[in-house]
Amino acid sequence: MDSIVILFITGLLGLFVGMRRQAVLSLSISILGLIFAGVAAYFRGTYISPLASYSGYIPTPSHVIILLCVVSILAVLGGFQRYKQDEEHTGDYLSLLLFSLCGAIILAQPNDMMLFFIGLEILSIPIYVLVGIEKGSATSAEAAVKYFFTGSFASAIILFGIALLYGATGSFQIIEIQSNLAIGIWQSPMAMLGSLFLLAGFVFKIGAVPFHFWGPDVYQGASNAVLMYMSTIVKIAGIYAVLNVFGQIFRDSYFFWIDLIALIIVLSMFYGYITAWKQTSFKRLLAYSSIANAGLMLFALSDILNSNILLFVAAYSFATIPLVVINQLANPTQDAIANWEGIAWKNPLVGVALVIALFSLAGIPPLAGFFGKFSLLLAAVPHLPYAAILALVASVVGVFVYLRLLILALKKPTVQTKQSLSIEQSTVLLLTTLGSLSALYFI
Amino acid sequence: MALILLPLVFSLIAWLLPSAQTRLFGLIGTTINLFASLISVYGFDAQDQLFIDLGLRYVHFSLDSLSYTMIILTNAVFFMVYLSNFKQEITAKKRFSALAFLMQFGLIGVFSTNSILGFYIFWELTLLPIFLILYWFGSFEKPKALLQFFLYTLLGSLAMLLSVIGLLQLTNQQTYEALLAADLNAHGATSIWLMGGFLLAFAVKIPLFPFHTWQAETYTKAPTAGTMLLSAIMLKMALFGLLKWVLPIFDGVATEFWRWPIITLGLIGVVYGALIAIKQQDLKTIFAYASLSHLGLIAAALMLQNEITNQIAIVQIVNHSIVSIGLFLAAGIIESRLQTRDITQLGGIAKVAPRFAFWFAAITFVSLSVPFTAGFIGEFFLIKAIFNAHTLSGIIAATTLIFGAVYMLRAYQIPMFGPTKNSVFEDLSWSEILVFALLIIAAIYLGLSPKCLTDFVATSINQPTL
Numbered sequence: 001m002d003s004i005v006i007l008f009i010t011g012l013l014g015l016f017v018g019m020r021r022q023a024v025l026s027l028s029i030s031i032l033g034l035i036f037a038g039v040a041a042y043f044r045g046t047y048i049s050p051l052a053s054y055s056g057y058i059p060t061p062s063h064v065i066i067l068l069c070v071v072s073i074l075a076v077l078g079g080f081q082r083y084k085q086d087e088e089h090t091g092d093y094l095s096l097l098l099f100s101l102c103g104a105i106i107l108a109q110p111n112d113m114m115l116f117f118i119g120l121e122i123l124s125i126p127i128y129v130l131v132g133i134e135k136g137s138a139t140s141a142e143a144a145v146k147y148f149f150t151g152s153f154a155s156a157i158i159l160f161g162i163a164l165l166y167g168a169t170g171s172f173q174i175i176e177i178q179s180n181l182a183i184g185i186w187q188s189p190m191a192m193l194g195s196l197f198l199l200a201g202f203v204f205k206i207g208a209v210p211f212h213f214w215g216p217d218v219y220q221g222a223s224n225a226v227l228m229y230m231s232t233i234v235k236i237a238g239i240y241a242v243l244n245v246f247g248q249i250f251r252d253s254y255f256f257w258i259d260l261i262a263l264i265i266v267l268s269m270f271y272g273y274i275t276a277w278k279q280t281s282f283k284r285l286l287a288y289s290s291i292a293n294a295g296l297m298l299f300a301l302s303d304i305l306n307s308n309i310l311l312f313v314a315a316y317s318f319a320t321i322p323l324v325v326i327n328q329l330a331n332p333t334q335d336a337i338a339n340w341e342g343i344a345w346k347n348p349l350v351g352v353a354l355v356i357a358l359f360s361l362a363g364i365p366p367l368a369g370f371f372g373k374f375s376l377l378l379a380a381v382p383h384l385p386y387a388a389i390l391a392l393v394a395s396v397v398g399v400f401v402y403l404r405l406l407i408l409a410l411k412k413p414t415v416q417t418k419q420s421l422s423i424e425q426s427t428v429l430l431l432t433t434l435g436s437l438s439a440l441y442f443i
Numbered sequence: 444m445a446l447i448l449l450p451l452v453f454s455l456i457a458w459l460l461p462s463a464q465t466r467l468f469g470l471i472g473t474t475i476n477l478f479a480s481l482i483s484v485y486g487f488d489a490q491d492q493l494f495i496d497l498g499l500r501y502v503h504f505s506l507d508s509l510s511y512t513m514i515i516l517t518n519a520v521f522f523m524v525y526l527s528n529f530k531q532e533i534t535a536k537k538r539f540s541a542l543a544f545l546m547q548f549g550l551i552g553v554f555s556t557n558s559i560l561g562f563y564i565f566w567e568l569t570l571l572p573i574f575l576i577l578y579w580f581g582s583f584e585k586p587k588a589l590l591q592f593f594l595y596t597l598l599g600s601l602a603m604l605l606s607v608i609g610l611l612q613l614t615n616q617q618t619y620e621a622l623l624a625a626d627l628n629a630h631g632a633t634s635i636w637l638m639g640g641f642l643l644a645f646a647v648k649i650p651l652f653p654f655h656t657w658q659a660e661t662y663t664k665a666p667t668a669g670t671m672l673l674s675a676i677m678l679k680m681a682l683f684g685l686l687k688w689v690l691p692i693f694d695g696v697a698t699e700f701w702r703w704p705i706i707t708l709g710l711i712g713v714v715y716g717a718l719i720a721i722k723q724q725d726l727k728t729i730f731a732y733a734s735l736s737h738l739g740l741i742a743a744a745l746m747l748q749n750e751i752t753n754q755i756a757i758v759q760i761v762n763h764s765i766v767s768i769g770l771f772l773a774a775g776i777i778e779s780r781l782q783t784r785d786i787t788q789l790g791g792i793a794k795v796a797p798r799f800a801f802w803f804a805a806i807t808f809v810s811l812s813v814p815f816t817a818g819f820i821g822e823f824f825l826i827k828a829i830f831n832a833h834t835l836s837g838i839i840a841a842t843t844l845i846f847g848a849v850y851m852l853r854a855y856q857i858p859m860f861g862p863t864k865n866s867v868f869e870d871l872s873w874s875e876i877l878v879f880a881l882l883i884i885a886a887i888y889l890g891l892s893p894k895c896l897t898d899f900v901a902t903s904i905n906q907p908t909l
Contacts, residue, residue, distance in 0.1 A: 355575075359571060364567055364568075364570065364571055365563065365564040365567045365568060366564045366567075366568055370564070370567070374560075374604070374608070377604075377608055378608050378611060378612070381605075381608050381609065381612055382612055388605070388608075389605060392601045392604065392605060393601070395601070396594065396597050396598055396601060399593070399597055400590065400593075400594070403590065403593065404586075407578065407586050407589075410575070410578065410579070412579075440499060440502070440564075441499070
């Protein structure tokens with residue numbers, strides 16, 4: 001709660017300061033706010049929402065909020081180059097980002113269905129706006145509209161699911177819904193239908209097969225700066241919402257939906273990685289890779305108590321953000337993978353960050369990505385052995401998607417040109433690289 | 444501790460040093476590593492076990508005499524690679540030095556770690572540098588061959604990962620000692636599958652017969668230093684894993700199940716590799732298939748789980764490292780001076796380069812396992828062990844001696860004494876002679892007294908079965 005208040009106030013402050021048209025000032029205020037929010041979450045410990053009438057039901061440790069804040073700091077720094085281009089709007093953009101983060105924090109650990117839905121909308125609406133910040137570009141506008149419509153559609157489905165659940169159990173509070181379902185109501189058609197609607201909505205939000213269609217188009221239309229934020233924060237908050245809402249409420253009907261989850265995982269991973277193989281646009285490739293990773297994340301549902309999803313999403317974010325930053329360098333105006341050729345040679349930091357990030361995404365030890373995958377699979381193997389085997393096979397395909405990018409980026413150019421990085425970008429690349437490397441000490 | 448971390452530190456230093464000093468630094472660094480391991484082994488009792496704690500939660504280290512042997516072998520191989528490529532362009536590149544030291548760190552980790560997860564992590568860690576070395580310094584026109592190598596290795600690794608996860612779930616233990624104590628026989632078919640995952644990873648690395656197709660292509664396209672690293676030490680990880688981890692842990696139902704399939708594949712590799720090697724034109728391809736043939740024999744013999752055989756297998760592993768460095772060095776020398784490795788294009792080198800002819804002949808004889816070299820002891824005992832277990836298999840295994848003579852002598856004779864086609868050939872430099880001399884001395888020393896090595900590794904090999 002402290003973190004939400006701090007972020008909200010910082011966001012408002014940012015709007016006022018933004019009127020001074022000083023990009024660096026807006027940036028420093030946002031970063032400070034994010035740091036304070038993270039520190040507040042650290043001291044607050046386990047999250048307890050005062051909006052609910054009972055004490056914290058789902059004790060999610062404060063690590064999630066800290067992770068959300070850290071990733072947002074990285075995304076803000078990495079995208080600052082773009083945000084400061086529209087000098088009169090820098091403050092607005094950053095404030096929108098902070099407001100959306102408030103929603104992400106609420107979404108990650110709700111204890112009431114209404115609160116959960118509000119969090120979802122607070123997270124989504126600023127992002128609809130941010131996706132459309134390239135005002136002159138048709139693809140950006142298309143992406144914003146597409147994201148808005150599909151996102152609203154998903155919200156409606158979730159709302160419908162909530163309504164059905166309310167009909168079945170007579171409550172919005174997660175603890176009551178759960179206890180009512182546990183005594184056998186989960187077998188009623190209304191509750192089952194509600195769980196399916198809720199699941200469909202979640203799958204829509206995190207972008208897994210079969211509700212993934214919006215992903216590639218929206219990613220392609222969004223600017224790199226926004227992409228950094230939305231490809232990570234939405235996933236983190238979304239998967240926590242899936243675990244804390246869906247996984248907790250429906251744990252009694254586990255055997256009713258777990259096979260469906262396994263199917264979603266396997267389809268997402270194969271579809272995502274195989275389709276990513278032939279992409280020519282980096283953002284689309286990232287979108288397909290994120291579809292596959294969304295599938296992988298769902299493994300956490302198979303054993304909520306023992307899965308270490310935090311490590312996985314952290315590793316995913318620390319690998320995705322530097323790649324988008326590098327894409328910003330390689331593709332300032334276009335969006336073609338061909339432009340990645342030889343990018344690693346233009347700056348030593350870019351080279352190192354790129355190799356580490358791609359190998360981390362591919363899940364090669366001892367980088368963070370491996371430990372993320374490993375801890376997820378370790379918990380999932382007893383419950384979903386066949387899905388785990390298929391997931392590993394799919395990740396071989398995934399490795400080749402990333403290797404193809406790596407080989408292109410490492411190709412030695414005939415004429416070597418240097419490209420300098422701004423301070424924010426070097427900071428982001430350095431921090432994420434260290435993050436990916438230091439996993440060995442944090443597991 | 445310094446033993447394990449030194450290569451990592453050197454890797455960072457190599458990356459930060461200016462390019463001009465890289466070559467010298469690489470040689471000095473590998474020398475320091477070699478001496479560090481020699482000094483460390485000097486104060487080490489073969490009966491002992493040395494635990495090293497780096498403060499990591501999942502990865503622990505413990506050194507026994509087998510680990511020490513492999514670590515010294517690793518350090519010696521890296522030293523040799525640097526010495527033999529000292530004049531080549533590749534060692535002047537700081538990327539190469541940084542990656543090579545990183546790979547050395549990974550290999551030492553594989554050989555010294557005490558936890559199954561650590562084994563997997565270091566196993567994979569070696570993949571990253573070798574991939575980049577092959578990509579940057581190899582002559583892969585299209586990344587396809589490189590990707591094939593990576594695909595095979597990764598499939599194997601992922602099978603191993605599944606097995607590691609399965610093992611962790613099944614026993615809830617992850618240190619070597621605890622896994623040895625855990626009784627996997629009770630799990631029957633599951634343990635067979637788990638062992639199969641490990642074996643798939645090893646079969647790709649060794650490589651065993653149907654999984655070897657990446658080998659020749661990768662060896663020929665890789666830079667000489669990369670080929671040496673691959674064949675002299677990286678493939679040994681798989682044999683080490685088989686000997687130290689998989690066979691003792693899965694002792695019982697699973698080993699019984701896999702014994703004869705693996706021996707069969709190994710023996711098919713022995714004959715098949717040798718037959719293909721006889722018909723090849725490219726020196727590196729010949730040596731690649733020779734490697735397939737030799738390693739198939741070691742893998743087959745290891746599966747017998749006989750104490751003496753296991754000790755002798757270590758001799759043969761060391762011998763194979765010696766041979767592959769020597770042979771690929773010879774191929775590299777020919778390639779760098781004549782820009783071809785095709786033996787139909789070569790001939791009469793012995794007349795213009797007598798010193799090269801002598802040392803190449805010496806290493807060829809080591810490879811042929813003539814008496815008084817390490818290979819003789821190795822092959823003799825390994826074939827005898829297989830013969831004792833199954834007569835027909837022993838006879839098939841013994842053909843390696845005949846076929847080996849055919850392809851090796853052909854590979855030596857045509858370039859050296861064939862009709863003169865190459866009248867200009869710069870003779871060996873001091874560093875190349877030094878490498879050859881060191882290799883031959885090591886091979887002969889081991890051939891005369893293999894006991895110093897077999898006694899040293901005896902305790903750590905025999906312990907699991909006691």
